[in-house]
Amino acid sequence: MKAGIVGLPNVGKSTLFNCLSNAKAQSANFPFCTIEPNIGVVNVPDTRLEKLEELVNPERVIPATVEIVDIAGLVKGASKGEGLGNQFLGNIRETDAILHVLRCFDNDNVVHVDGSVDPIRDKETIDMELQLKDLESVEKKLDKVKRAAKTGNKEAQKEEAVLTKLKNGLEAGTSVRAIELSDDERIEFVKPMQLITDKPVMYVCNVDEAAAVEGNAYVEKVKETVANENAEVIFLAVGTEADITELETYEERQMFLEDLGLSEPGSAKLIRGAYKLLDLETYFTAGVKEVRAWTIHVGATAPQAAGVIHTDFEKGFIRAEVISYNDYIQYGSEAKVKEAGRMRVEGKEYVVKDGDVMHFRFNV
Numbered sequence: 001m002k003a004g005i006v007g008l009p010n011v012g013k014s015t016l017f018n019c020l021s022n023a024k025a026q027s028a029n030f031p032f033c034t035i036e037p038n039i040g041v042v043n044v045p046d047t048r049l050e051k052l053e054e055l056v057n058p059e060r061v062i063p064a065t066v067e068i069v070d071i072a073g074l075v076k077g078a079s080k081g082e083g084l085g086n087q088f089l090g091n092i093r094e095t096d097a098i099l100h101v102l103r104c105f106d107n108d109n110v111v112h113v114d115g116s117v118d119p120i121r122d123k124e125t126i127d128m129e130l131q132l133k134d135l136e137s138v139e140k141k142l143d144k145v146k147r148a149a150k151t152g153n154k155e156a157q158k159e160e161a162v163l164t165k166l167k168n169g170l171e172a173g174t175s176v177r178a179i180e181l182s183d184d185e186r187i188e189f190v191k192p193m194q195l196i197t198d199k200p201v202m203y204v205c206n207v208d209e210a211a212a213v214e215g216n217a218y219v220e221k222v223k224e225t226v227a228n229e230n231a232e233v234i235f236l237a238v239g240t241e242a243d244i245t246e247l248e249t250y251e252e253r254q255m256f257l258e259d260l261g262l263s264e265p266g267s268a269k270l271i272r273g274a275y276k277l278l279d280l281e282t283y284f285t286a287g288v289k290e291v292r293a294w295t296i297h298v299g300a301t302a303p304q305a306a307g308v309i310h311t312d313f314e315k316g317f318i319r320a321e322v323i324s325y326n327d328y329i330q331y332g333s334e335a336k337v338k339e340a341g342r343m344r345v346e347g348k349e350y351v352v353k354d355g356d357v358m359h360f361r362f363n364v
Helices: 013-021 047-056 082-093 119-150 154-171 183-193 217-225 238-246 250-260 266-277 302-309 311-315 325-331 334-339
Strands: 002-006 038-043 060-062 065-070 097-103 201-206 232-236 280-286 290-297 317-323 344-346 357-362
Touching: 002 013, 002 082, 013 038, 013 065, 013 097, 013 238, 013 266, 047 280, 047 290, 047 325, 065 266, 082 119, 097 119, 097 266, 119 154, 119 183, 119 217, 154 183, 201 217, 201 266, 217 232, 232 266, 238 250, 238 266, 290 302, 302 311, 302 317, 302 357, 311 317, 311 357, 317 325, 325 334
Parallel strands: 002 065, 002 097, 060 290, 097 201, 201 232, 280 357
Antiparallel strands: 038 065, 280 290, 317 344, 317 357
16 A cells, blocks of 8 residues: 655655655755655554563564655646656556645745645646546546437446536536445546545645744645645654754654654654555564564455465464453553453454454464
């Protein structure tokens, strides 16, 4: 599962990517510094994992991860191929969620591709290019479906109605995720098209150090503008975060954060937000060999969760032994949880809860 970082050139995308992944992508004060997308595998910060480590004292600890893709800056006309637009839009299509970086700080030394700072205009520029690309896809599909619908094909007629709604919405400047459709229509007709503006989005407001704790007027404007979009908004001082990651020791980084009035790096919030945006959650396995966080989709059943470890676990699933995270912390060990009668045995229908500590019994 990948989250793609998008935005205009020079808004801080590659600097943010470096903060998240320590992959040291090239970032510089000119447009189109990134051409090929950079991909980083990022650990998901989770204090629950640290607490389990303290209790179990395992040989190793493995956190959950999420893939972050740094996609080159889009410009006006990208949908028509401007600024290598077709290549960059293709890169976005391959991601599962979008982290849309908006410049929300003034600094005469950092050039803006449009000459002035206006995050709402910037957002609209990117939205329009993504919508135009989706409109192209919808119109192509609609032409084919209309021919089948004319023959009296009921399924094609249903699809034609949905595609027409999409076309009208996109032409009016509405992203697919905000167009009113039933869940069935989305699952049957929209999801298979992998439309860019149907992907969940988080707006990342890049502020300066002075606004790192409380945000600023630009951030408030963004929040007002996207209030009806069912989108997340967070703000962080990307340049400051980059400085923090350059510090050598954990103690130095904590002191820097405390001086700013922050309890943790903003990048940690962003990674957790991206994980949630991708509709992911975590269960744990805990033993002396390793304590590990495993990534599953929200709503996964016990056999599906077992299959993340190994496909044989899912095929031969018998049962799951489950301890809630809070019980594990309260009683302090698996043995004490068992003594207290708080370990549950669950079958194939069990829907895994975020934070469950699990053992699987299987037979292949």
